Amino acid sequence: MMAATPAAATPAAATPAAAPPATGAIGVPLARIEAREKVTGAARYAYEHQPDEVAYATAVPATIARGRISALDAAAAMEVPGVLAVLWHATAPRLQPVADGELAVLQSGRVAYRGQFVALVVAETLEAAREAERLVAIGYEPEEHDSLLREDHPGLYAPETVNPSFPAATSDGDVEAGLRAAAVAIDKTYRTPALHNNAMEPHATVALWDGDDLTCWDSNQGAPAHRATLAQVFGLDPARVRVISPHVGGGFGSKGSPRPQLVLAALAARVVARPVKLAVTRRQMWAVTGYRTPTIQRLRLGADAEGRLTAIAHDVVEQTSTVREFAEQTAVATRMMYAAPNRSTSHRLVALDVPTPSWMRAPGECPGMFALESAVDELAIAAGIDPIELRVRNEPEVDPHSGHRFSSRGLIACLREGAERFGWAGRDPAPGVRREGCRLVGTGVAASTYPVYRRGAQAFARAEPGGGFTVGVGAADIGTGARTALTQIAADALGAGVDEVRVELGDSALPRAPVAGGSAGTASWGTAVVKACRALRERLDGEHGGVVPPDGLRADADSEQDVADQEPMARHAFGAQFAEVKVDLDTGETEVSRLLGVFGVGRIVNPRTARSQLVGGMTMGMGMALLEESVLDPQFGDYVNHDLAGYHVACNADVRDIQAHWIDEEDPHLNPMGSKGIGEIGIVGTAAAIANAVHHATGIRVRELPIRLDDLLWAEAADGS
């Protein structure tokens, strides 16, 4: 199952040197290199750094959803012993404007959403800061707010592009004609709620100024990118700014771009002339650290009598804030999933008085594929065709949108292998007919996909005089196992053992590298690391006879050109997700008794951490299907269930039999490792597989997530028992 052929590292066209003898480091289930540090507490996270004289800040959130701050009385707050400063827009130093308006903290009295940071308290202790925070008296001029997404909202508009730079709408052929010609058609609307990333480690920063040199220990998905923005905000030469993030407790996209606390900590440290630490509280994470927009998605599918699609139309309504436009690319995956002569997609946004949505694990694909893959299931039922067979019949030869050929496309192989492993054969498609005691049992399937991205990066590799190698890259390990995977990749390229290689990452002083995002980390960083390691090996062997010179030897690499030169192709990972659910007839409770995913994700660098990524994504997808929902109260314009008691993420007891598998997939068009990203595909399609299984169990089609027992209480066994 796992690729057992490490020698088959597929040399990308642009790799400079011939591959050295493989050491077998790639494909081995190496345990996390920093595992011991993490479980013993020795690994320090951002907030745990404790510079001398450090002061503590807390941010004050707005309690109106729209309006202006008319006054602020800090007198009572300043009387709390130990309080050093209270900052707001009238007193805070000016910052340079940057593209993300969320970073213009304390720069204006405008309140754009409830929970926006409008003041900051700095004190000798966290306790004093929190007490003073409570005493800051803010006068508001509230305005009427509008925070509820509706498909008929008069403010809906078509954005120019959707994240990151896709066209907002596409149209090929004539969808209406395709639907008219169809033997079977469906026209349904699906809804997904606002979802919050909720990484275990909240966003946190410790900022320290030394003259005009700024150092920040920060929790993020990419220290170099955070440094660049921070330098801009403070009008500094980036060389004077350093961001250090060796260990990060998750991000799921919410730490891919700087958050207000990074700027606020640095700003406060400058004002009080001391180091300052600031953490976003769990509750504040519902307002200031991004989330997945709610979506309203209309799907129209038409097919001929054999189930071949004649038309696909996917039209999306979603929200953004008035601070910054974020347009989730919800319908983009639909453009390349299935063949059909007539296809169209569109996105419309409305800017509401709400927090700014942003990236959350598989933005676009995750909510979009819930709708598409639910609709495909509905179409299969309407056409009387097995849902796997229907997908197979609509497999495109080339990317229907771009016309490019696929570098590899494992969807059918994943569906077939998943069907075999899951025991799909002989499935009775009739809904609501299988009983097990007081529960109805059903199974469902859905396709999964995620694009294969790669960005340019820099890295160095150094042979140390005392033996061993050091590899540096400004990468981030947000709990994914990146440090471990890069060690394996470097060892493989150096022809060395993994215990001879030390990887440095999580520091903007290291060679510039892109953020851990878009499932592109390993591919992007790995390309530069391999290039640096091979160059080092070549010089070491060619110029030094394999003997490390007394001062060591270093090679640097930049993969920018290699990435730019890659052949245009459709590069995507695919997968198939299978779910079995049991729904209680009396209570509507749904148990996902089995969840099985098979993925075509190229070559697996580390099966242990890969399995964690895939199973983690699937578990989060299960949470999306059944549990997770940020509940907006239109009276206040905020998400009211803003803690982990009110917002349910899946817990151990929810997860029964869960399995992630992968097919052998050799794709020579990706990167030197032959790998595809695995951080996000696991969450894509899971919710549809579960919703499809719930329908198969109960006959009830739930088109609005999460599926709650409220929806299923009215289930009746169709077998009359």
Place this chain on the structure above:
Amino acid sequence: MRPFAYEAAADADGAVAALARGTAAARYLGGGTNLVDLMRLGVEQPELLVDVTRLAHGAIEPLDGGGLRIGAEVRNSDCAADRAVRERFPVLAQALLAGASGQLRNLATTAGNLLQRTRCAYFQDVSKPCNKRAVGSGCPAIEGDHRNLAILGHSEACVATHPSDMAVALAALGARVVVRGPGGERTIAMPGLHRLPGDEPERDTVLEHGDLITAVEVPGLPWATRSRYRKVRDRASFAFAVVSVAAALDVDEAGGTVRDARLALGGVAHVPWRALAAEDALRGAPATRESFEAAAEAELAAAEPLRDNAFKVSLAHNLIVRTLLELAGA
């Protein structure tokens, strides 16, 4: 956080005296699993905490007639694991284990569990109105997020639910709460400890300031060996009840009729809801699905669901019937 004084009492009288010396903002501190959270949120701002976890109320002792006296300090995990509790009152052990998480149960005490506050989102957010927290400020839950709030006994002032699982079992078992106050000792029969919100939702219970729960007495009930707690929740663990049922059933095996029944509901009201109308309907009725459905309907006739929680009425109905059927067949 604002400063507060902390005092560890040595015995019940000392605790009561210590609290009496404090202002109205003095609180007893048990496991702290709810109170400390509320302090962090600014919902509770005590000036004095009197630690009552070392008063020698940590034992479970037999009472005449097969009952048990459970000390106020007994940790929830210890109570759930106690052999006598598990054998005589399975419903109580099951209710305890259905609550919170292992870590929380290791800290939470018997008295603290009874006195925990509602988890209504508005109560827990000091930036919003809430009649229970800020008298007269209004109840946004009525128009807002109330899917998991009350369907029974709520008022225009408050639609909150009591979050405890244990209290539902104790209400069904007719437990007596032993209270030491400034005026001496008294007992309060469950479910009379908790009160409906009416126009005083700030008062969760009938206790007066300074009252200290020292024990809970569960009277002997031989047929409670046939009892169970069934909790429906959105997540398989670590979630408050959407609806729960505590039930015990005494069936005359020969005649197939119900001699007696105990029934209480959780997640539906400001109190653990003792289903007396259902119990009345069950007594003397044949132990059949029809009787159980009639009993559920008798109890739920009083339900007044809010905009988004009508499903709870059906859920409670189904859960009552299902649980009684399981007990009848056990």
